[in-house]
Amino acid sequence: MLIMNNLVVFPMIIPLLVGVILAFFPNHIYTQRLLTLLSLIATFVVSILLLNLIQTEGIITLEFGDWQAPFGIVFVADSFATLLVLTTSLLSSIIILFAFQTIGKTRETLYFYAFVNFLIAGVNGSFLTGDLFNLFVTFEVMLLASYALITLNGKKVQLRESIKYVAINVVASSFFLIAIAYLYGTIGTLNMAHASERIAEVGQTPLLTVISLVFLLVFSLKSGLLLYQWLPGSYSVPPAAIAALFGALLTKVGIYALYRVFTLIFYHEPQITHTIIAVMAILTIIGGSIGAIAFRDIKQVITYNVVIAVGFILAALAIFTATSITGGIYYLLHDMIVKALLFLLAGTIIYLTKTSRVDAMSGLIRNYPTLGWFFFITVLSLTGIPPLSGFLGKVLVGQGALETSSYILLLVTFLSSMVVLYSLLRVFMGTFWGETIISEEEQIPLKPLTLLPSAILICLTFILGLAPESIAPFVTDASNVLMNPQIYIDAVLEND
Amino acid sequence: METLIIIVAGILVTVAVYLLLSKNVIRVILGTAVLTHAVHLLIMAMGGFKGDSVPIVSQKETSFVDALPQALILTSIVISFAVTAFFLVLAYQTYKYTKTDDLSEMRGVDHE
Numbered sequence: 341m342l343i344m345n346n347l348v349v350f351p352m353i354i355p356l357l358v359g360v361i362l363a364f365f366p367n368h369i370y371t372q373r374l375l376t377l378l379s380l381i382a383t384f385v386v387s388i389l390l391l392n393l394i395q396t397e398g399i400i401t402l403e404f405g406d407w408q409a410p411f412g413i414v415f416v417a418d419s420f421a422t423l424l425v426l427t428t429s430l431l432s433s434i435i436i437l438f439a440f441q442t443i444g445k446t447r448e449t450l451y452f453y454a455f456v457n458f459l460i461a462g463v464n465g466s467f468l469t470g471d472l473f474n475l476f477v478t479f480e481v482m483l484l485a486s487y488a489l490i491t492l493n494g495k496k497v498q499l500r501e502s503i504k505y506v507a508i509n510v511v512a513s514s515f516f517l518i519a520i521a522y523l524y525g526t527i528g529t530l531n532m533a534h535a536s537e538r539i540a541e542v543g544q545t546p547l548l549t550v551i552s553l554v555f556l557l558v559f560s561l562k563s564g565l566l567l568y569q570w571l572p573g574s575y576s577v578p579p580a581a582i583a584a585l586f587g588a589l590l591t592k593v594g595i596y597a598l599y600r601v602f603t604l605i606f607y608h609e610p611q612i613t614h615t616i617i618a619v620m621a622i623l624t625i626i627g628g629s630i631g632a633i634a635f636r637d638i639k640q641v642i643t644y645n646v647v648i649a650v651g652f653i654l655a656a657l658a659i660f661t662a663t664s665i666t667g668g669i670y671y672l673l674h675d676m677i678v679k680a681l682l683f684l685l686a687g688t689i690i691y692l693t694k695t696s697r698v699d700a701m702s703g704l705i706r707n708y709p710t711l712g713w714f715f716f717i718t719v720l721s722l723t724g725i726p727p728l729s730g731f732l733g734k735v736l737v738g739q740g741a742l743e744t745s746s747y748i749l750l751l752v753t754f755l756s757s758m759v760v761l762y763s764l765l766r767v768f769m770g771t772f773w774g775e776t777i778i779s780e781e782e783q784i785p786l787k788p789l790t791l792l793p794s795a796i797l798i799c800l801t802f803i804l805g806l807a808p809e810s811i812a813p814f815v816t817d818a819s820n821v822l823m824n825p826q827i828y829i830d831a832v833l834e835n836d
Numbered sequence: 837m838e839t840l841i842i843i844v845a846g847i848l849v850t851v852a853v854y855l856l857l858s859k860n861v862i863r864v865i866l867g868t869a870v871l872t873h874a875v876h877l878l879i880m881a882m883g884g885f886k887g888d889s890v891p892i893v894s895q896k897e898t899s900f901v902d903a904l905p906q907a908l909i910l911t912s913i914v915i916s917f918a919v920t921a922f923f924l925v926l927a928y929q930t931y932k933y934t935k936t937d938d939l940s941e942m943r944g945v946d947h948e
Contacts, residue, residue: 473908480915487922491929499930500942503861506923510868511856513919517875517912524905525882573944 344393348402348415350386351425351464352478354379359457369448373440376453380433380460387426390417391814399821399831401470409470409832410534416470416832420669420818423811424467424596427673430800431588431680432460438684438793439581442691447493447579455492459485459585466593470832472523472530475597476516479562483509486590489582490574498577505574512561519554526551533832536605536825544608552606552613559601563594565654566620568647572631575646576639580687583639587646588680595653595672602657603665603822610660618658618749624651625756632763638771639696641763642686645722648756649675655749656737664740666819671733673811674804678721678730681797685715688794689771692784698767703776707783712772714794719768721801723761729804841881848874861927861937865920872916876909 358379362372394400394417402415417425436456443452462482469475487509490502524530526547527538539548557567564571575586598617606613628647635641653675656668688711689704690696705712717728724730734757741750803810821827848870855867883905891903931937 473911477911477915480919484918484922487919487926491926496933497944499926499933500944503926503930503939503942506919506926507864507868510919510923511871513915514868514871514875517872518878520908521875521879521882521905524879524908525884 344397345400345402347386347390347393348400348417348468351383351390351429352415352461352468354383354386355457355464356461359454359461362454362457363451366449366451366454369445372448372453373436376436376457377433379457380429380436383429383460383464384426384433387422387429391419391422391426394419394422395813395817399828401832409834410529410531413474414470414531414533414832415468416533416828417468418818418821418828418831419814420599420822421467421596423669423673423814423818424592424676425464427676428460428463428467428589431676431797432456432585434793434796435581435584435588435680435684437796438584438687438790441787441790442687443579443581444493450493452489452492455485455488456585458482459489459589461485463589463593467596470532472520472532472535476513476520479516479593480513482590482593483513486586489585490578492578492582494577501573501577504570508561508570512558515554515561516558519551519558522551522554531832532600532604533829537829537833539605539608540825544606548606549609549612552601552609553616555601555606556598556613556616559594559597560620561594563591563598563654564624564647564650565594565598565617566624566627568624568627568650571647572640572643575643576637580683580690583687584680584683587643587683588676591646591650592672592676595650598654599657599665599668599822603660604825604828607660607825614658614660617654618746621651621655621658622749622752624648624654625752629756629759629763632759636698637696638686638689638698638767641698641767642682645682645760645763646679648760649679652737652753652756655753656733656740659737659740659744659746659749661740661743662819662823663743664737665822666815667733667736667738667740669733669815669818670736670808671730673815674721674729674733674801677797677800677804678718681714681718681794681801682722684794684797685711685718688786688790689715692786693771693778698770701771701777702774703772704778705772706776707778708786710791711786712768714791714798715768715772717798717801719761719764721805722764723757727802727805729801729808731805732808837885838881841877841885845874845877845881848877859939861930861939862924864939865923865927868923869916869920872912876912879905879909879912 358375399418403409404413459482462478465478469478487506529535561567575583625648628644631644632641653668653672656664693701721728721730724734738750852867852871855863883902887899887901891900
């Protein structure tokens with residue numbers, strides 16, 4: 341029983357310890373690669389174990405130092421958090437394979453692998469923690485690692501964009517603390533389950549609703565919901581492997597926090613909070629669509645596609661029925677996989693053509709047919725064409741929208757698929773169709789090993805699309821816990 | 837006491853916003869530092885200043901200061917120290933490459 345509970349902290353502690361160890365010998369690149377890969381795979385194995393344990397034992401909690409909740413800090417592994425931890429560790433180990441090929445020796449000796457480990461520790465910690473202040477701390481662990489990664493070995497453009505990224509995140513962190521202070525002053529607890537119980541007792545007063553809006557502001561800044569203006573700049577400057585980590589993981593942590601806070605703690609006034617989320621989601625989708633269509637630069641197009649997906653996933657939260665939340669979780673998992681894939685493929689294209697301008701490329705399908713087909717499958721998967729993984733999530737979110745008669749959300753979310761298709765097909769046609777301009781002699785060889793990570797991700801999107809029943813019980817359980825906060829509260833506070 | 841601290845925090849936030857809205861990178865960084873300090877004061881005020889003694893459990897004292905906000909502030913101070921240090925180094929590096937500390941010149945142009 342004791343060992344089982346302690347499993348909960350491993351997805352955070354393994355990368356953290358490995359990161360610390362790696363910091364001592366930056367020049368042994370092969371040891372660094374091996375240890376990083378091992379740590380991520382170990383995290384993956386632990387999260388599979390956890391996910392299966394949760395199905396039999398219910399939500400698993402770990403009280404640090406045996407301080408009983410709500411007095412101590414707790415880590416809570418429910419299906420939602422653990423599914424995200426699992427996807428995170430799986431994706432990061434695949435992205436790290438891509439980094440081996442492309443990141444370059446200079447960055448490798450500049451503690452790249454240590455920072456990746458710290459980043460994963462922060463991301464996993466944010467998913468697993470059951471305490472709002474601890475969430476702030478793990479957010480900061482993740483953000484500091486991301487500050488280091490975004491500036492790593494950077495020259496002019498990269499440094500210039502990272503100043504904006506750091507500034508906006510530091511201010512957002514201050515707002516996070518303000519929200520925490522207000523919540524503590526009002527209900528006297530920061531444990532999420534305890535806060536939820538107390539708010540259910542006293543009712544969500546207007547004061548608490550205002551506090552919930554401060555939280556909404558904070559997590560919107562982190563996830564890029566409406567306040568995404570910092571995102572395209574900072575996600576398009578780092579090298580492909582780092583951008584893939586950011587695009588697949590970082591905004592998702594903000595989305596996770598929004599899902600958790602607005603289903604567990606502040607769910608009593610959906611006509612205020614969830615309506616605001618709906619409006620923000622619609623504006624995000626519209627803004628992201630305009631950006632995705634307006635730019636001719638492949639990096640800008642894919643970062644604006646990240647923004648559109650954020651809007652879509654939060655539209656599912658705004659609809660707030662069991663069906664739409666289930667759809668939202670499916671889509672979230674799908675989006676993490678496919679965004680990583682999209683960033684890796686775009687990075688490969690940029691590496692091969694040495695430009696990110698769509699106008700400057702043409703006819704790549706003759707030079708690199710496999711890459712072309714991979715990109716095409718990715719486009720279809722992002723649009724939500726069956727049998728690929730985006731389909732199920734979109735259908736369920738649409739069904740949820742119909743159940744609650746949210747026709748505007750339905751219309752906007754489904755039109756956004758068209759925009760995604762249009763913007764990426766335009767990139768596809770511009771880069772892969774047309775006259776071949778790279779001759780056989782000057783063609784940069786594309787090693788099969790570079791394409792291997794993308795191939796694994798392609799397989800994953802097919803598996804998730806063809807056999808969703810393999811993860812269906814976990815997703816159903818996750819949305820069940822999200823829709824019934826009492827299960828979570830009972831597990832954490834051990835009310836019998 | 838709470839009212840006084842809240843007013844001080846308010847003044848600090850005003851200063852921080854003024855600094856954050858300026859165009860000089862160093863001023864922006866100082867603004868973020870002042871903002872976190874204002875927030876720390878807010879956390880302290882939210883915990884309240886009631887209680888007569890230090891939070892050590894004993895038979896004699898019955899009314900203790902709430903220790904939790906102080907633990908939160910301590911953690912947050914360490915984090916903000918690290919972030920500010922990083923931010924200052926980043927600003928220096930950026931200055932070395934771009935030869936400017938004016939944010940309006942860091943807007944960036946398309947296709948460079």
